[in-house]
Amino acid sequence: MRAVVAYTWARDVADAAVRQDGTVEWRKDKMSPGEDDHAALAAGLALTTDGGTLVGLTCGNGDASWALARGVEQAVHVTDATPHDDDAATAAVLAAGVRSIGAVDVVLVGDSEEHPGVPVALAAHLGWPAVVGVTTAAARDGRVEVVRTVGDLEETLSLAPPVVVAVAARSAETRVPGMKELLAARKRPVTRTTLAELGVDVPDTLVARGTRLPATAPTRVFDGEPGEATRQLVAALRNEGVL
Amino acid sequence: MSATATGAWVIATEEKRLAAMVRAARALGGTVTVVAVGPRALADAASAAGPDGVLWLEPAGAEPVEAHAAHVAAAAADAAPRTLLATVEPGARALLGAAAVRLGAAVVPGVLSLRTEGEGVVVECSAAGGAAIATLACPGPLAALFAGDDDVTAAAAPSAPVRVLDDGTAPADLRVVGRAASGRSAGVRDAERVVSVGRGLKAKADLALVESLASTLGAEVACSMPVAEDLGWVAKERYVGRSGQHISPRLYVALGISGTPQHMEGVREAKVVVAVNNDPAAAIFRTADYGIVGDLYDVVPALVAALSS
Ligand SMILES: Cc1cc2nc3c(=O)[nH]c(=O)nc-3n(C[C@H](O)[C@H](O)[C@H](O)COP(=O)(O)OP(=O)(O)OC[C@H]3O[C@@H](n4cnc5c(N)ncnc54)[C@H](O)[C@@H]3O)c2cc1C
Numbered sequence: 001m002r003a004v005v006a007y008t009w010a011r012d013v014a015d016a017a018v019r020q021d022g023t024v025e026w027r028k029d030k031m032s033p034g035e036d037d038h039a040a041l042a043a044g045l046a047l048t049t050d051g052g053t054l055v056g057l058t059c060g061n062g063d064a065s066w067a068l069a070r071g072v073e074q075a076v077h078v079t080d081a082t083p084h085d086d087d088a089a090t091a092a093v094l095a096a097g098v099r100s101i102g103a104v105d106v107v108l109v110g111d112s113e114e115h116p117g118v119p120v121a122l123a124a125h126l127g128w129p130a131v132v133g134v135t136t137a138a139a140r141d142g143r144v145e146v147v148r149t150v151g152d153l154e155e156t157l158s159l160a161p162p163v164v165v166a167v168a169a170r171s172a173e174t175r176v177p178g179m180k181e182l183l184a185a186r187k188r189p190v191t192r193t194t195l196a197e198l199g200v201d202v203p204d205t206l207v208a209r210g211t212r213l214p215a216t217a218p219t220r221v222f223d224g225e226p227g228e229a230t231r232q233l234v235a236a237l238r239n240e241g242v243l
Numbered sequence: 244m245s246a247t248a249t250g251a252w253v254i255a256t257e258e259k260r261l262a263a264m265v266r267a268a269r270a271l272g273g274t275v276t277v278v279a280v281g282p283r284a285l286a287d288a289a290s291a292a293g294p295d296g297v298l299w300l301e302p303a304g305a306e307p308v309e310a311h312a313a314h315v316a317a318a319a320a321d322a323a324p325r326t327l328l329a330t331v332e333p334g335a336r337a338l339l340g341a342a343a344v345r346l347g348a349a350v351v352p353g354v355l356s357l358r359t360e361g362e363g364v365v366v367e368c369s370a371a372g373g374a375a376i377a378t379l380a381c382p383g384p385l386a387a388l389f390a391g392d393d394d395v396t397a398a399a400a401p402s403a404p405v406r407v408l409d410d411g412t413a414p415a416d417l418r419v420v421g422r423a424a425s426g427r428s429a430g431v432r433d434a435e436r437v438v439s440v441g442r443g444l445k446a447k448a449d450l451a452l453v454e455s456l457a458s459t460l461g462a463e464v465a466c467s468m469p470v471a472e473d474l475g476w477v478a479k480e481r482y483v484g485r486s487g488q489h490i491s492p493r494l495y496v497a498l499g500i501s502g503t504p505q506h507m508e509g510v511r512e513a514k515v516v517v518a519v520n521n522d523p524a525a526a527i528f529r530t531a532d533y534g535i536v537g538d539l540y541d542v543v544p545a546l547v548a549a550l551s552s
Contacts (some may be wrong), residue, residue: 013372024371085379087350088343088386113485113508114372116331117350117388120340124316129415130340131309133333145420148333152432154425157307160416170486171468205349209378211370219518221534226545229535233517234549236533242436242494242515243460243550 001052001139001161004101005044005072006094006109006122007037008062011083013114022212031062031083036110038070039169043137044108045071047144055104057097059090069177069185076101076191078198087117088125089202094118095125096198105161106144108137111168119166131159132166250274251326252319254342256281256308256334258288263394264328265292271326271359278315278408280308280338290402298408308334310414312341317412320345326357326364327386336388343386351379354387372504431481436462436494437513439483441506442469443499443520443539447476452543453498459550460494467500483509498539502527519543 012032017025048054056067056075064077081093098107109119111132123130134146144159159165177185195202220236222229237243251268255261255277268275277289278298286299298318300311319327319342327348329339343350353369355376363382369390370377431437438457444450450464457464464481471482483490485505491512498519500506507530510516518531519542528534535542 016371016374018371018374022375024375085351085377087352088348091344091350113504114352116336116352117340117343117386120337121344121350123337124312124341124344129309129312129417130337131307131333131417132336149425150333152425154423155419156421158418158420163417168486171472205381205383206351207380207382209365209380211375211377214369214373214376216530217532219528219531219534221523221528221536223536226535226537226541227549229537230542230545230549233533233535233546237494237515237517240515
């Protein structure tokens with residue numbers, strides 16, 4: 001199976017600070033590995049353990065070596081891609097990157113909370129189906145078998161390649177690479193390319209008109225000694241009709 | 244905008260947020276069509292939600308909704324709606340993505356509201372992980388992943404005609420090969436009241452304290468992920484959050500839980516959230532409705548007493 005894992009294709013919201021006036025400031029204006037990227041990578045490795053290849057794909061000003069330090073042998077880096085509010089635009093860049101890699105059976109991508117439109121638009125740009133919200137993947141008889149939770153059910157699906165699979169992490173990454181892996185990663189090949197070389201033009205069709213703070217009521221905090229604070233809380237909850 | 248690109252499509256694979264999306268689409272002006280991919284009951288619910296028409300497609304037994312993405316995209320290309328709406332739910336999302344790219348639409352996640360402005364649409368959507376709200380103007384076609392509140396009070400409008408969507412497009416080769424209970428259906432899921440505990444609890448034995456509050460309230464006990472997964476103090480099917488239970492109790496009491504986005508995602512639909520935490524700077528005090536800053540070992544017994552008096 002030939003798989004591609006897309007990683008580090010957006011900024012991390014943890015790097016965004018929201019000021020009192022509601023404006024958003026990016027303290028670190030860099031693409032970062034997404035919360036789900038490690039799960040997509042794990043699925044890619046699982047799909048290619050019994051032969052096959054896994055190629056990394058990243059875009060923007062992030063660190064291409066992230067996947068190379070985690071078992072991926074080679075990567076493609078679209079260096080001049082920028083963050084987009086439009087998930088279809090981000091997906092168009094990733095799709096061009098996938099096409100540049102040639103024959104591919106499956107593309108794995110983190111099922112990001114922040115950019116849920118990216119995996120499905122990526123599949124559409126490639127003309128492939130998409131299955132999202134997946135937790136694990138395995139290769140079986142030339143097909144891709146994935147598991148996901150839908151309501152109270154755990155669903156297993158068998159997918160014919162080519163297909164885009166979006167993987168949601170269930171927890172933080174547990175095994176972080178050591179110094180040796182980080183050094184080895186620097187020696188692995190990265191093919192650097194640009195939007196112009198790939199022939200993608202992603203005009204930003206959205207016009208950003210600014211940001212504001214959400215109009216949520218602040219938390220009503222009862223302080224003081226526990227007896228008094230809890231009495232006030234109970235009164236408030238009775239008022240709400242939830243007791 | 245070309246004369247053909249008008250109206251809105253609501254793509255639905257479940258009833259959740261359907262009425263709210265139809266209402267949001269209505270407010271844009273133009274015709275509203277619901278594309279219902281699922282059982283007949285879904286098409287009927289769509290019809291009663293007040294659109295001008297319903298296009299219905301029922302996947303065969305082992306076909307996931309996603310197998311019909313190309314089919315829906317082809318129909319979208321014919322009808323050329325100006326705006327698409329769907330929830331982030333996996334099936335609906337895949338259909339929306341396929342239709343959006345076919346229409347050359349911008350895909351915007353976390354959309355809370357939409358309005359028409361001249362030839363375009365202006366949306367408000369969540370930004371910076373929900374800490375801010377962004378306003379975006381969309382001069383061209385738009386595909387909105389709708390995250391606005393559900394509209395449970397919507398009156399059932401006269402039923403719109405349901406037409407079967409069938410152009411002979413072959414479904415993609417995707418098959419459901421197994422379905423098993425996920426172990427998510429503990430009592431916690433449907434409970435009206437839930438008392439939940441996090442790493443602020445110092446020892447497993449102290450769960451007795453949590454249980455005393457739960458029994459006073461007639462509540463189920465839940466927890467944060469580390470309490471179940473790392474410490475193993477509470478059964479795994481009782482942890483709440485992104486990877487665990489998504490619940491909607493009337494009352495959720497969080498004891499010694501910091502309030503990370505991954506945890507809070509599981510209680511987004513709770514009516515009232517109460518936080519007890521000894522750190523006044525804990526993130527949970529930015530999202531809870533009520534809070535008590537204090538040591539849970541002092542506050543919980545006092546709360547049991549206050550509830551009993
Ligand atoms: C992909 C991913 C998915 C995840 N999914 C989930 C999920 O589904 N559910 C989930 O819960 N987490 C999930 N997490 C983990 C999540 O990010 C947090 O790590 C976790 O929720 C923290 O649990 P906590 O609040 O119990 O612990 P902590 O963050 O350690 O917070 C403990 C809190 O207790 C307070 N405290 C300490 N002592 C006392 C005391 N005596 N009295 C009162 N307060 C006290 C502290 O001030 C602190 O705020 C996920 C993470 C990732 C990366």
